[in-house]
Amino acid sequence: MDISQIINELGEDREQYYNAVAPPIMQTSNFTFKKVADLSKAFEDEMGGYIYSRGLNPTVDILRKKLAALDGAEDCLVFNNGAAAIFAGIFANVKSGDHIVSVTAPYTWVQRMFDVILPRFGVTCTYINGTTIANWEKATQHNTTFYYLESPNSWDFAIQPIREVAALAKSKGITTLIDNSYCTPLYQKPLEMGIDITMQTATKYIGGHSDTLGGVLCGTHAMMKKIFDSEYLNIGSGVQPFNAWLLIRGLRTLPARIERITRSTEKVVKFMQQHPKVDTVLFPFAETFPQYELARQQMKAACGLFTFTLKAGKRESIVQFCESLQHIMMAVSWGGHESLVIPKCAGIRPGDFDPANKTHQYIRMYVGLEEAQYLIGDLEQALSRI
Numbered sequence: 001m002d003i004s005q006i007i008n009e010l011g012e013d014r015e016q017y018y019n020a021v022a023p024p025i026m027q028t029s030n031f032t033f034k035k036v037a038d039l040s041k042a043f044e045d046e047m048g049g050y051i052y053s054r055g056l057n058p059t060v061d062i063l064r065k066k067l068a069a070l071d072g073a074e075d076c077l078v079f080n081n082g083a084a085a086i087f088a089g090i091f092a093n094v095k096s097g098d099h100i101v102s103v104t105a106p107y108t109w110v111q112r113m114f115d116v117i118l119p120r121f122g123v124t125c126t127y128i129n130g131t132t133i134a135n136w137e138k139a140t141q142h143n144t145t146f147y148y149l150e151s152p153n154s155w156d157f158a159i160q161p162i163r164e165v166a167a168l169a170k171s172k173g174i175t176t177l178i179d180n181s182y183c184t185p186l187y188q189k190p191l192e193m194g195i196d197i198t199m200q201t202a203t204k205y206i207g208g209h210s211d212t213l214g215g216v217l218c219g220t221h222a223m224m225k226k227i228f229d230s231e232y233l234n235i236g237s238g239v240q241p242f243n244a245w246l247l248i249r250g251l252r253t254l255p256a257r258i259e260r261i262t263r264s265t266e267k268v269v270k271f272m273q274q275h276p277k278v279d280t281v282l283f284p285f286a287e288t289f290p291q292y293e294l295a296r297q298q299m300k301a302a303c304g305l306f307t308f309t310l311k312a313g314k315r316e317s318i319v320q321f322c323e324s325l326q327h328i329m330m331a332v333s334w335g336g337h338e339s340l341v342i343p344k345c346a347g348i349r350p351g352d353f354d355p356a357n358k359t360h361q362y363i364r365m366y367v368g369l370e371e372a373q374y375l376i377g378d379l380e381q382a383l384s385r386i
Contacts, residue, residue, distance in 0.1 A: 085215030166194030204335025
């Protein structure tokens with residue numbers, strides 16, 4: 001199906017709501033029934049119709065259909081945020097005594113789940129450098145039931161060989177989940193490469209305006225129903241109708257936004273690579289990136305996120321640079337209209353900062369919708385102050 005049809009038409013039965021161009025927000029908690037038999041049927045399968053908006057809702061369903069189609073999936077579930085989506089996707093597929101293999105240094109709340117929550121239920125995890133298939137093979141145990149991937153990762157952009165990892169998992173009956181937030185389905189299609197469940201934080205590029213949260217899981221209908229019937233309904237973490245409506249609105253301009261962001265990022269990255277005060281630039285589509293060839297094989301483009309370090313790699317220099325920016329804001333997340341930076345040292349106690357540790361020096365930048373030259377000017381004046 002054409003992407004324009006998915007974004008502008010799929011799931012939108014306009015004749016059912018007065019031929020309005022924009023779908024209504026079905027801001028209701030409850031749905032009525034005239035027949036006891038119909039209510040009984042709804043109780044038997046909440047995913048088969050509307051009964052209570054903790055489960056399905058008409059506005060949310062429009063979004064589900066669009067996101068599933070973009071990912072090439074049979075079905076989709078939308079959560080209040082990305083952390084909730086990952087939690088449900090993993091928790092629904094592991095049991096006591098199971099073992100998980102995960103990429104090293106995953107998203108903060110994923111690592112909290114692996115280190116703090118799941119061990120209480122007898123589930124263990126091994127972290128690996130996931131860039132080679134040999135490491136996945138070596139870490140896999142007799143009780144390994146789940147692989148967790150982030151490709152690319154959101155700090156150093158480490159990439160996993162997705163097809164190889166998916167094939168290994170299938171040969172051993174292991175379920176795979178990948179965080180595809182960096183690329184979105186427009187720039188990477190993990191399901192086509194054999195992954196079971198794709199996740200993305202809709203808060204970022206899908207929403208695109210830094211005004212709502214959302215998390216997405218896509219996969220087979222059977223997998224989505226498995227998650228829906230347990231974690232989704234039990235935890236009550238499904239997205240609300242108004243938030244779903246905002247995400248539908250964000251989807252309308254997704255291709256145009258990330259196309260512009262991608263063009264601007266290429267210009268900003270080139271400027272940073274050539275600046276005498278910049279030491280290293282990490283960007284998957286830069287020819288200097290260690291996994292450049294694999295990135296080109298798996299990804300259509302690399303969008304708006306990159307990391308860099310300064311030649312003056314002291315904490316004071318990093319702080320001075322970040323606090324000297326006049327237009328680029330300092331904040332977490334990415335994917336909105338606004339350009340952002342976040343220094344890794346913000347999460348490290350000053351006394352624990354190690355200038356010899358390159359990762360402590362990381363400054364991550366997200367390029368938003370501003371003109372590239374506007375951003376370059378801000379970066380240039382901030383760099384001149386260190």
